[in-house]
Amino acid sequence: MVIATAQHFGQAALAATTLNELNNLLHAITREMGFQYFALSHHVDMPRAPQPALRLHNYPRDWEAYYDAERFGPSDPVHRASHLTSTGFCWSMLPRLLALTNRDEDFLARSRRIGLIDGITIPAHVPGEAAGSCTFAVSWGNSPRPEWLPLLQFVGTTAFESARRLVGMRRTQADRPRLSDRQRDCLYWAAQGKSDWAIAKILGISHETAIQHLKEARGRYGVGNRTQLAIHAIFDGALSFTDALRR
Template sequence: MVLATAQQFATAAETAVDIAELGAHVDAITREMGFRYFALAHHVDIARTPQPAIRIHNYPAEWEAFFDAEGLGRSDPVHRASHLRNLGFPWAMLRDLIELSRRDEEIIARSRRAGIADGYTVPAHIPGESEGSCSFATAHGQSYRVEWLPLAQFVGTAAFEAARRLSGVRRIDLDRPRLSDRQRDCIYWAARGKSEWETAQILGIGHGTAVQHMKEARKRYGVFNKTQLAIHALYDGALTFTDALWR
């Protein structure tokens, strides 16, 4: 039954022609899973972000007004907790994931006064984009179906991808620089703090060759130093944050 529902939603999301149609599909399956509300969004201040961003939701107007007035897109505790997870999580886990400040407690209390009781959030991590998530929430006196949380995980992921397609956030950049394997290797070691000479020793290549690989990689990205190069490689997926933060 859950599998059939997942397949039906996947088809609906993939064929939705606009954000409104996608929102209607998400709203319907949200209620089927035992939730009342959903919010699918990038974690940005939606009114001030200079780049395309996603936000679709059916939360109470009172909560939306407070959320925007306080600029909570970037600081909401549920959003911050989702940055530490790749798998969806119930809101009961919040205190296990982040340390809640007094302000966080006030935000949670305010959401409850607006009618939002409990929930489940599915993180969305796409290199080169703002962090995002798809949350499902209950109203007071309502409980969601725990056995359907794997479906919520799938729905959140599929809905976010469909929203990226429909909003123009997802795009294939055919002009994006293409790095060679050796260039990528050199950037990897540069991100770990190695000089060109040290990188050459590690990779078993000449010092001049390592310098040339880095020079060509910078040229392809149109940047002038190793820091800028590493940042571009991170957001292109050529390098991971674990690579860059290794100690």
Template sequence: MKATQDLESLELVLDKITQAVGCDYYAIGHHIDWGSGKPQAFRLLNYPEAWIEFYDRNGFFGKDFVHRASQRTQNPFLWREAAEFVEYSTNDERFLDLARQYGVDDGFTVPSNVPGEFHGSCTFATVPGRPLDEDGLVLARLIAPEVFAAARRLVGLAEVMECINSPLLTERQRECLIWMMAGKTDLETGIILGISHQTVRRHLNEAGRRLGALNRPLLAFLACRSGVISYPEVPCGAYTRNRA
């Protein structure tokens, strides 16, 4: 995988991998509108051309039940297990029926959600009448992260994330931001951290400048989107004053 020099050669490797795991189709990439010209994103797939055209024309990207489920978990799942992660509706049943009409029946998806990037996944699927191979799925589970990493490298995302992962905020700026996201005012945050509310405001303003946010809601969004803050870090419920 590391020897691949471009996306075309990676697709050749994917053809062989798909056969090895007992499947007919692969779909590796980000869940975005491919008509919007997003930079540094990728999509590699060999689904029937008619299905790809129908899928794109009707704007299913990021909305179909497989994409929705992969945005809610990092664990690999069979398509029939997607209802464990998202509400599965009659529209989803119709979507799957349509996929079968176009020649795509069952599948196995490995989510690939990297902080600071678009949601993504690695999927292997079969034609109608061909059951998924359990032994092949073990291999698919193991190799999917390597495939996704190779594609990220080839479109330059690995280098971008090296820059993103360098510290964007100071520890104090992060602390102020975390309490702001928990719904605390500057005064309350100052009490918690043992600093003045003016200092809290200054830290948040600087955090906004560094992340390119013009207001606090956008600051919170960008902080999570870039991986600077993770949702589990944001406290809920009562707090006690930090006397340190």
């Protein structure tokens, strides 16, 4: 049943053509999994954030008004905790993931008073974009079912990626500049702080060739320096954060 539920949702989400259709799918599977609420969003101050910024939810409207008025998008403790893990977690794990402040405790107490008693949050991290997550919450008299966690992980990540596709945040392969293998090799070492001369020695090419490869890579992205080039390459998947940070 769990596998069939996941497959059905995944197929439907990939076929969705509007955010409203995806919203309805999330409503249905949230109930099927025994939850009452869902929230899919970027972790930004939504009313003031540059668009497109994702938010689909069925939380109480009063909570949305309070949440936005207090600008909790970037500081919500559940959001902050999701930045520290790549897998889903229960809200009961929050004290283990980060040190809760008095404001955090007040926030969580308020959420419980309006019926958001407990939940499971699935992080969504895409390089070059604001962090996000997909959350499923229960109301009074209910508790999350741990056996659904693998399904929630799949549903949350699939829903988030489908929402990104529907608002045009996901670039297609045709939209992305292509680096040659040698250009990427040079960029890999440049991102680790190597000079043009050092890159040439590592790769066994001439100094002038290393300079030319990086110049052409910058030209393909339309940027003027190595830092901007590395950021764009990470965003497009040509380079990973690990590549850039390894020393």
